[in-house]
Amino acid sequence: MKNHKTIVLSNQEISPGYYRMRILAPDYNKLARPGQFVMFRVQRSLPPLLRRPFGIFRVGFMPADCDTMPPKEFIEIIYKVVGSGTEIMQGLHYGDPVELLGPLGQGFEFGEADEEKILVGGGIGLVPLYMLAEKMIDHSKVRLLMGGRTRDDIITVTEFERLGVETYVSTEDGSLGEAGLVTQVLEKKLQENNQVSVYACGPMPMIEAVEKICSAHRTPLQVSLEALMACGVGACLGCVVKGAGHTQEQPSYLCTCKVGPVFHARQLAWGSDDDAAASDCGVCR
Numbered sequence: 337m338k339n340h341k342t343i344v345l346s347n348q349e350i351s352p353g354y355y356r357m358r359i360l361a362p363d364y365n366k367l368a369r370p371g372q373f374v375m376f377r378v379q380r381s382l383p384p385l386l387r388r389p390f391g392i393f394r395v396g397f398m399p400a401d402c403d404t405m406p407p408k409e410f411i412e413i414i415y416k417v418v419g420s421g422t423e424i425m426q427g428l429h430y431g432d433p434v435e436l437l438g439p440l441g442q443g444f445e446f447g448e449a450d451e452e453k454i455l456v457g458g459g460i461g462l463v464p465l466y467m468l469a470e471k472m473i474d475h476s477k478v479r480l481l482m483g484g485r486t487r488d489d490i491i492t493v494t495e496f497e498r499l500g501v502e503t504y505v506s507t508e509d510g511s512l513g514e515a516g517l518v519t520q521v522l523e524k525k526l527q528e529n530n531q532v533s534v535y536a537c538g539p540m541p542m543i544e545a546v547e548k549i550c551s552a553h554r555t556p557l558q559v560s561l562e563a564l565m566a567c568g569v570g571a572c573l574g575c576v577v578k579g580a581g582h583t584q585e586q587p588s589y590l591c592t593c594k595v596g597p598v599f600h601a602r603q604l605a606w607g608s609d610d611d612a613a614a615s616d617c618g619v620c621r
């Protein structure tokens with residue numbers, strides 16, 4: 337894990353309210369694993385004081401400007417504008433200074449080679465699944481089930497298709513793909529074949545529904561959680577979730593930023609009041 341003072345290489349709106357930012361990031365091609373994240377800080381302005389967590393969508397190299405220069409290493413993040421930090425981010429341009437702390441957290445485990453993999457992405461939850469698909473596609477069949485409220489929430493699907501991933505799109509308003517929830521598509525796929533591993537990232541209600549379906553089909557599941565985070569390195573405890581077997585008498589809390597953000601479903605407590613929802617920590621915002 338390193339703190340890089342670096343610069344923005346590009347920042348483009350790819351769908352209404354969604355931006356894709358490329359950032360100069362030395363060493364990330366070597367260090368970053370699918371499912372890991374960075375803590376991002378806009379350097380010039382003081383507020384927002386806290387860094388913001390973003391999944392790593394992709395790592396890569398840009399050609400050098402001239403023969404004597406090495407190629408530029410970059411990461412890409414994709415973000416949805418939801419508040420003060422992401423509003424500042426959408427105004428950034430080539431050359432603007434920013435700070436990256438990372439790569440952070442535990443990434444996905446790839447599972448058995450030759451076993452089919454189903455990736456479930458809800459909206460911006462698609463982000464950490466791209467590098468995972470890149471790693472798995474050479475030895476496994478990979479399907480992506482992508483869900484959103486409207487067609488605007490369906491992003492980068494063609495890039496998954498270019499990797500060779502079979503994609504299924506669903507939107508709640510029926511404006512793109514099948515009308516309905518992505519979890520309904522998952523249920524159908526697991527009825528056809530439950531000898532698969534499932535990897536999911538998205539809003540908490542979607543994650544909980546995916547867990548119920550996978551648990552009913554006895555299908556292994558890894559989830560990437562998007563808890564509120566203040567420090568990203570295990571210091572503030574603002575991101576804890578309840579671990580499996582948690583009770584009031586014997587509490588078990590896991591830091592999403594250190595133990596996660598990717599968890600095996602069996603590591604977490606699921607169910608109505610004792611679910612895996614992130615703590616609502618007043619320190620974090």
Ligand SMILES: Cc1cc2nc3c(=O)[nH]c(=O)nc-3n(C[C@H](O)[C@H](O)[C@H](O)COP(=O)(O)OP(=O)(O)OC[C@H]3O[C@@H](n4cnc5c(N)ncnc54)[C@H](O)[C@@H]3O)c2cc1C
Pocket residue numbers: 373384388389390391392413414415416417418419420421422423460463464561562563564565597621
């Ligand atoms: C490990 C991890 C990876 C993430 N990856 C991405 C990503 O790839 N792309 C992306 O767009 N976002 C991602 N997020 C969420 C992102 O960090 C928040 O959207 C961002 O911090 C909001 O900052 P803000 O200052 O714009 O909004 P704020 O002003 O801080 O908050 C605006 C609203 O968004 C809500 N909010 C803030 N953070 C979260 C969160 N983590 N989950 C749910 N609601 C939240 C707040 O409660 C508030 O209602 C990730 C979060 C985590 C923990």
Ligand code: FES
Pocket residue numbers: 564565566567568569570571572573574575576591592593594
């Ligand atoms: S965000 Fe501070 S401990 Fe996880």
